[in-house]
Amino acid sequence: MNGDERRKKIINILSSSKSPVAGVALAKELDVSRQVIVQDIALLRANGAAIFSTNRGYLIQADKQYSRVLKVVHEDDEVEEELSTIVDAGGHVKDVFVYHKVYGVIRANMDIKSRRDVRNYLEEIRTGKSSLLKNVTSGYHYHTICAESEEVLDAIQEELKQKGFLAKLQDYEPVDFWGDNEDEAKA
Template identity: 55%
Template structure:
Protein backbone atom coordinates (compact mmCIF):
# COMPACT_ATOMS: atom_id res chain seq x y z
CA UNK A 1 0.00 0.00 0.00
CA UNK A 2 1.38 3.40 -0.95
CA UNK A 3 1.39 6.37 1.42
CA UNK A 4 -1.27 8.04 -0.72
CA UNK A 5 -3.50 4.94 -0.57
CA UNK A 6 -2.98 4.72 3.19
CA UNK A 7 -3.98 8.38 3.66
CA UNK A 8 -7.15 7.88 1.58
CA UNK A 9 -8.00 4.83 3.69
CA UNK A 10 -7.33 6.76 6.92
CA UNK A 11 -9.81 9.45 5.85
CA UNK A 12 -12.39 6.79 4.97
CA UNK A 13 -11.95 5.01 8.33
CA UNK A 14 -12.27 8.24 10.31
CA UNK A 15 -15.37 9.26 8.30
CA UNK A 16 -17.06 5.90 8.79
CA UNK A 17 -16.17 5.46 12.45
CA UNK A 18 -18.77 6.33 15.03
CA UNK A 19 -16.05 7.13 17.57
CA UNK A 20 -12.54 8.63 17.66
CA UNK A 21 -9.89 6.55 15.88
CA UNK A 22 -6.63 6.31 17.88
CA UNK A 23 -3.32 6.79 16.03
CA UNK A 24 -2.03 3.65 17.75
CA UNK A 25 -4.84 1.58 16.18
CA UNK A 26 -4.16 3.04 12.74
CA UNK A 27 -0.45 2.34 13.11
CA UNK A 28 -1.13 -1.31 13.97
CA UNK A 29 -3.60 -1.66 11.09
CA UNK A 30 -1.14 -0.35 8.50
CA UNK A 31 1.99 -1.86 10.10
CA UNK A 32 3.69 1.53 10.44
CA UNK A 33 4.81 3.61 13.40
CA UNK A 34 2.53 6.00 15.23
CA UNK A 35 4.76 8.84 13.98
CA UNK A 36 4.00 7.86 10.36
CA UNK A 37 0.28 8.17 11.14
CA UNK A 38 0.84 11.61 12.73
CA UNK A 39 2.67 12.70 9.56
CA UNK A 40 -0.11 11.24 7.39
CA UNK A 41 -2.70 13.21 9.34
CA UNK A 42 -0.68 16.40 8.82
CA UNK A 43 -0.68 15.75 5.06
CA UNK A 44 -4.41 14.96 5.11
CA UNK A 45 -5.07 18.28 6.89
CA UNK A 46 -2.92 20.08 4.32
CA UNK A 47 -5.14 18.56 1.63
CA UNK A 48 -8.14 20.35 3.16
CA UNK A 49 -9.69 17.82 5.54
CA UNK A 50 -10.58 19.01 9.03
CA UNK A 51 -9.22 16.23 11.20
CA UNK A 52 -9.37 16.96 14.91
CA UNK A 53 -7.07 15.29 17.42
CA UNK A 54 -8.77 14.36 20.69
CA UNK A 55 -7.38 12.51 23.69
CA UNK A 56 -9.24 9.42 22.42
CA UNK A 57 -8.21 9.63 18.77
CA UNK A 58 -8.92 11.39 15.49
CA UNK A 59 -12.34 12.61 14.40
CA UNK A 60 -13.45 14.38 11.27
CA UNK A 61 -14.63 17.96 11.76
CA UNK A 62 -18.03 19.03 10.64
CA UNK A 63 -18.69 19.13 6.94
CA UNK A 64 -19.16 22.56 5.41
CA UNK A 65 -22.80 23.56 5.36
CA UNK A 66 -25.15 26.28 4.25
CA UNK A 67 -28.29 27.40 6.02
CA UNK A 68 -31.61 29.01 5.26
CA UNK A 69 -34.45 30.23 7.42
CA UNK A 70 -37.88 29.14 6.22
CA UNK A 71 -41.27 30.26 7.47
CA UNK A 72 -43.69 27.37 7.80
CA UNK A 73 -47.12 26.52 9.16
CA UNK A 74 -48.74 23.16 9.86
CA UNK A 75 -50.85 21.33 12.42
CA UNK A 76 -49.55 19.24 15.31
CA UNK A 77 -50.51 16.12 13.35
CA UNK A 78 -48.25 17.26 10.49
CA UNK A 79 -45.22 17.99 12.68
CA UNK A 80 -43.56 14.62 12.10
CA UNK A 81 -44.20 14.81 8.34
CA UNK A 82 -42.56 18.25 8.17
CA UNK A 83 -39.44 17.20 10.10
CA UNK A 84 -39.04 13.90 8.20
CA UNK A 85 -39.39 15.71 4.87
CA UNK A 86 -36.45 17.93 5.82
CA UNK A 87 -34.11 15.22 7.14
CA UNK A 88 -35.02 12.76 4.35
CA UNK A 89 -33.71 15.26 1.79
CA UNK A 90 -30.44 15.74 3.69
CA UNK A 91 -31.28 18.75 5.82
CA UNK A 92 -30.92 19.34 9.53
CA UNK A 93 -33.49 21.30 11.52
CA UNK A 94 -31.27 23.43 13.73
CA UNK A 95 -33.95 25.37 15.59
CA UNK A 96 -37.48 26.64 15.78
CA UNK A 97 -38.30 30.35 16.10
CA UNK A 98 -41.48 32.33 16.58
CA UNK A 99 -42.29 36.02 16.74
CA UNK A 100 -44.90 36.50 19.43
CA UNK A 101 -46.73 39.83 19.54
CA UNK A 102 -46.26 40.09 23.32
CA UNK A 103 -43.19 38.01 24.15
CA UNK A 104 -41.20 38.95 21.04
CA UNK A 105 -38.68 36.63 19.39
CA UNK A 106 -38.50 33.17 20.96
CA UNK A 107 -36.10 30.50 19.78
CA UNK A 108 -35.22 26.93 20.76
CA UNK A 109 -32.40 24.72 19.50
CA UNK A 110 -33.51 21.39 18.00
CA UNK A 111 -30.55 19.87 16.09
CA UNK A 112 -32.75 17.27 14.39
CA UNK A 113 -30.63 15.44 11.84
CA UNK A 114 -32.29 12.04 11.33
CA UNK A 115 -35.57 10.15 11.55
CA UNK A 116 -34.39 8.74 14.89
CA UNK A 117 -34.05 12.28 16.25
CA UNK A 118 -37.47 13.15 14.79
CA UNK A 119 -38.99 10.15 16.61
CA UNK A 120 -37.35 11.20 19.90
CA UNK A 121 -38.64 14.76 19.51
CA UNK A 122 -42.18 13.60 18.67
CA UNK A 123 -42.09 11.20 21.62
CA UNK A 124 -41.12 14.06 23.95
CA UNK A 125 -43.95 16.23 22.60
CA UNK A 126 -46.51 13.40 22.90
CA UNK A 127 -45.38 12.60 26.44
CA UNK A 128 -46.83 15.92 27.53
CA UNK A 129 -43.48 17.42 28.57
CA UNK A 130 -44.33 20.43 26.44
CA UNK A 131 -46.21 21.53 23.37
CA UNK A 132 -44.72 22.78 20.12
CA UNK A 133 -43.55 26.40 20.23
CA UNK A 134 -45.52 27.08 17.03
CA UNK A 135 -48.75 26.74 19.01
CA UNK A 136 -48.35 30.19 20.58
CA UNK A 137 -48.36 31.84 17.14
CA UNK A 138 -51.29 30.05 15.44
CA UNK A 139 -48.94 27.53 13.86
CA UNK A 140 -46.62 30.03 12.18
CA UNK A 141 -42.95 29.47 12.90
CA UNK A 142 -39.49 29.48 11.37
CA UNK A 143 -36.75 26.87 11.11
CA UNK A 144 -33.09 27.43 10.40
CA UNK A 145 -32.22 24.50 8.19
CA UNK A 146 -28.66 23.48 7.33
CA UNK A 147 -27.55 21.24 4.48
CA UNK A 148 -24.49 20.42 2.42
CA UNK A 149 -25.44 22.69 -0.49
CA UNK A 150 -27.82 25.36 -1.76
CA UNK A 151 -29.26 22.73 -4.11
CA UNK A 152 -30.26 20.58 -1.14
CA UNK A 153 -31.88 23.59 0.53
CA UNK A 154 -33.74 24.35 -2.71
CA UNK A 155 -35.08 20.76 -2.80
CA UNK A 156 -36.21 21.01 0.83
CA UNK A 157 -37.90 24.35 0.23
CA UNK A 158 -39.70 23.02 -2.86
CA UNK A 159 -40.85 19.88 -1.00
CA UNK A 160 -42.23 21.94 1.89
CA UNK A 161 -43.99 24.17 -0.66
CA UNK A 162 -45.60 21.12 -2.36
CA UNK A 163 -46.78 19.79 1.01
CA UNK A 164 -48.38 23.15 1.78
CA UNK A 165 -46.13 23.85 4.79
CA UNK A 166 -44.07 26.71 3.36
CA UNK A 167 -45.39 30.22 4.00
CA UNK A 168 -44.36 32.46 1.14
CA UNK A 169 -42.99 35.82 2.34
CA UNK A 170 -45.25 38.78 1.69
CA UNK A 171 -43.96 41.49 -0.63
CA UNK A 172 -43.31 43.88 2.29
CA UNK A 173 -41.29 41.17 4.08
CA UNK A 174 -39.06 40.68 1.04
CA UNK A 175 -38.40 44.41 0.88
CA UNK A 176 -37.72 44.68 4.60
CA UNK A 177 -40.73 46.76 5.63
CA UNK A 178 -41.67 44.37 8.42
CA UNK A 179 -38.45 44.47 10.44
CA UNK A 180 -39.29 41.57 12.77
CA UNK A 181 -40.03 39.21 9.92
CA UNK A 182 -37.22 40.56 7.75
CA UNK A 183 -34.44 39.90 10.28
CA UNK A 184 -35.44 36.26 10.46
CA UNK A 185 -35.63 35.83 6.72
CA UNK A 186 -32.13 37.18 6.07
Protein backbone atom coordinates in the same frame (compact mmCIF):
# COMPACT_ATOMS: atom_id res chain seq x y z
CA MET B 1 3.20 19.59 25.89
CA ASN B 2 2.51 15.93 25.13
CA GLY B 3 1.79 14.44 21.68
CA ASP B 4 -2.02 14.54 22.02
CA GLU B 5 -1.97 18.21 23.05
CA ARG B 6 0.42 19.03 20.20
CA ARG B 7 -1.79 17.27 17.63
CA LYS B 8 -4.87 19.17 18.91
CA LYS B 9 -2.88 22.37 18.55
CA ILE B 10 -1.95 21.42 14.97
CA ILE B 11 -5.64 20.89 14.14
CA ASN B 12 -6.48 24.29 15.69
CA ILE B 13 -3.69 26.06 13.76
CA LEU B 14 -4.68 24.48 10.44
CA SER B 15 -8.40 25.07 11.03
CA SER B 16 -7.92 28.76 11.75
CA SER B 17 -5.55 29.37 8.82
CA LYS B 18 -6.93 30.58 5.50
CA SER B 19 -3.78 29.45 3.65
CA PRO B 20 -1.42 26.46 3.82
CA VAL B 21 0.84 26.28 6.87
CA ALA B 22 4.40 25.10 6.27
CA GLY B 23 5.69 22.17 8.31
CA VAL B 24 8.69 24.32 9.33
CA ALA B 25 6.33 27.00 10.67
CA LEU B 26 4.37 24.41 12.67
CA ALA B 27 7.62 22.95 14.03
CA LYS B 28 8.85 26.38 15.10
CA GLU B 29 5.54 27.36 16.72
CA LEU B 30 5.28 24.06 18.61
CA ASP B 31 9.01 23.89 19.43
CA VAL B 32 9.60 20.47 17.86
CA SER B 33 11.44 19.20 14.79
CA ARG B 34 9.86 19.15 11.36
CA GLN B 35 10.05 15.34 11.47
CA VAL B 36 7.84 15.31 14.59
CA ILE B 37 5.30 17.42 12.68
CA VAL B 38 5.39 14.95 9.75
CA GLN B 39 4.74 12.07 12.19
CA ASP B 40 1.92 14.01 13.91
CA ILE B 41 0.29 14.75 10.55
CA ALA B 42 0.46 11.04 9.67
CA LEU B 43 -1.21 10.13 13.00
CA LEU B 44 -3.90 12.75 12.52
CA ARG B 45 -4.64 11.47 9.01
CA ALA B 46 -4.78 7.88 10.30
CA ASN B 47 -7.43 9.05 12.79
CA GLY B 48 -9.57 10.58 10.05
CA ALA B 49 -8.40 14.20 9.84
CA ALA B 50 -8.69 15.53 6.27
CA ILE B 51 -5.23 17.12 6.10
CA PHE B 52 -3.72 17.73 2.67
CA SER B 53 -0.12 18.46 1.73
CA THR B 54 0.59 21.17 -0.80
CA ASN B 55 3.85 22.63 -2.05
CA ARG B 56 3.27 25.55 0.37
CA GLY B 57 2.32 23.54 3.46
CA TYR B 58 -0.57 21.70 5.09
CA LEU B 59 -4.29 22.42 4.69
CA ILE B 60 -7.23 20.97 6.56
CA GLN B 61 -10.51 20.47 4.75
CA ALA B 62 -13.26 22.46 6.39
CA ASP B 63 -16.71 20.95 6.15
CA LYS B 64 -18.74 23.54 4.29
CA GLN B 65 -22.26 23.85 5.65
CA TYR B 66 -25.05 25.95 4.15
CA SER B 67 -28.06 27.14 6.08
CA ARG B 68 -31.38 28.84 5.41
CA VAL B 69 -34.24 30.02 7.57
CA LEU B 70 -37.66 28.88 6.39
CA LYS B 71 -41.01 30.11 7.70
CA VAL B 72 -43.55 27.32 7.91
CA VAL B 73 -47.07 26.67 9.16
CA HIS B 74 -48.95 23.43 9.71
CA GLU B 75 -51.20 21.56 12.13
CA ASP B 76 -49.91 19.56 15.11
CA ASP B 77 -50.56 16.27 13.33
CA GLU B 78 -48.31 17.37 10.43
CA VAL B 79 -45.12 17.91 12.48
CA GLU B 80 -43.77 14.46 11.64
CA GLU B 81 -44.37 14.97 7.91
CA GLU B 82 -42.72 18.41 7.98
CA LEU B 83 -39.60 17.27 9.86
CA SER B 84 -39.32 14.00 7.91
CA THR B 85 -39.52 15.90 4.62
CA ILE B 86 -36.54 17.99 5.69
CA VAL B 87 -34.31 15.16 6.93
CA ASP B 88 -35.25 12.81 4.07
CA ALA B 89 -34.06 15.45 1.59
CA GLY B 90 -30.69 15.74 3.37
CA GLY B 91 -31.42 18.60 5.76
CA HIS B 92 -30.56 19.08 9.41
CA VAL B 93 -33.16 20.96 11.48
CA LYS B 94 -30.95 23.09 13.71
CA ASP B 95 -33.65 24.95 15.62
CA VAL B 96 -37.20 26.20 15.81
CA PHE B 97 -38.20 29.74 16.63
CA VAL B 98 -41.21 32.00 16.59
CA TYR B 99 -41.52 35.73 16.21
CA HIS B 100 -44.07 36.97 18.71
CA LYS B 101 -45.29 40.57 18.38
CA VAL B 102 -44.98 41.11 22.14
CA TYR B 103 -42.16 38.79 23.28
CA GLY B 104 -39.97 38.98 20.19
CA VAL B 105 -37.99 35.92 19.06
CA ILE B 106 -38.32 32.75 21.13
CA ARG B 107 -35.88 30.04 19.99
CA ALA B 108 -35.17 26.39 20.90
CA ASN B 109 -32.43 24.08 19.62
CA MET B 110 -33.66 20.91 17.91
CA ASP B 111 -30.65 19.19 16.26
CA ILE B 112 -32.81 16.82 14.19
CA LYS B 113 -30.83 14.96 11.53
CA SER B 114 -32.74 11.70 10.99
CA ARG B 115 -36.15 10.04 11.21
CA ARG B 116 -35.02 8.52 14.52
CA ASP B 117 -34.44 12.06 15.84
CA VAL B 118 -37.92 13.01 14.57
CA ARG B 119 -39.51 10.07 16.41
CA ASN B 120 -37.59 10.86 19.63
CA TYR B 121 -38.63 14.52 19.45
CA LEU B 122 -42.29 13.63 18.91
CA GLU B 123 -42.18 11.14 21.79
CA GLU B 124 -40.76 13.81 24.12
CA ILE B 125 -43.54 16.20 23.11
CA ARG B 126 -46.22 13.51 23.45
CA THR B 127 -45.11 12.32 26.91
CA GLY B 128 -44.22 15.74 28.32
CA LYS B 129 -46.37 18.53 29.62
CA SER B 130 -45.15 21.04 27.05
CA SER B 131 -46.78 21.91 23.77
CA LEU B 132 -45.22 22.78 20.43
CA LEU B 133 -43.61 26.23 20.25
CA LYS B 134 -45.51 26.95 17.02
CA ASN B 135 -48.77 27.06 18.99
CA VAL B 136 -47.71 30.36 20.58
CA THR B 137 -48.11 32.00 17.16
CA SER B 138 -51.09 30.19 15.61
CA GLY B 139 -48.89 27.55 13.98
CA TYR B 140 -46.42 29.92 12.30
CA HIS B 141 -42.77 29.22 13.06
CA TYR B 142 -39.28 29.17 11.56
CA HIS B 143 -36.60 26.53 11.24
CA THR B 144 -32.92 27.04 10.55
CA ILE B 145 -32.10 24.25 8.11
CA CYS B 146 -28.51 23.19 7.39
CA ALA B 147 -27.36 21.10 4.42
CA GLU B 148 -24.27 20.30 2.38
CA SER B 149 -25.26 22.56 -0.54
CA GLU B 150 -27.57 25.32 -1.67
CA GLU B 151 -29.14 22.82 -4.08
CA VAL B 152 -30.20 20.60 -1.19
CA LEU B 153 -31.70 23.63 0.58
CA ASP B 154 -33.54 24.58 -2.63
CA ALA B 155 -34.95 21.05 -2.89
CA ILE B 156 -36.10 21.11 0.74
CA GLN B 157 -37.75 24.50 0.28
CA GLU B 158 -39.51 23.30 -2.87
CA GLU B 159 -40.80 20.11 -1.20
CA LEU B 160 -42.13 22.09 1.77
CA LYS B 161 -43.78 24.51 -0.65
CA GLN B 162 -45.42 21.67 -2.60
CA LYS B 163 -46.79 20.20 0.64
CA GLY B 164 -48.24 23.58 1.63
CA PHE B 165 -45.96 24.07 4.65
CA LEU B 166 -44.19 27.30 3.57
CA ALA B 167 -45.75 30.45 4.98
CA LYS B 168 -45.88 34.03 3.71
CA LEU B 169 -43.62 36.59 5.35
CA GLN B 170 -45.63 39.39 6.97
CA ASP B 171 -44.78 43.10 6.92
CA TYR B 172 -44.16 43.26 10.69
CA GLU B 173 -41.56 40.48 10.66
CA PRO B 174 -38.12 41.97 11.31
CA VAL B 175 -35.97 40.08 8.80
CA ASP B 176 -36.29 39.20 5.13
CA PHE B 177 -35.57 35.48 5.42
CA TRP B 178 -36.41 34.90 1.76
CA GLY B 179 -33.64 36.98 0.18
CA ASP B 180 -34.08 37.07 -3.58
CA ASN B 181 -37.03 34.66 -3.43
CA GLU B 182 -39.28 36.97 -1.38
CA ASP B 183 -41.64 37.87 -4.21
CA GLU B 184 -42.00 34.22 -5.22
CA ALA B 185 -42.61 33.20 -1.58
CA LYS B 186 -45.32 35.82 -1.10
CA ALA B 187 -47.09 34.87 -4.32
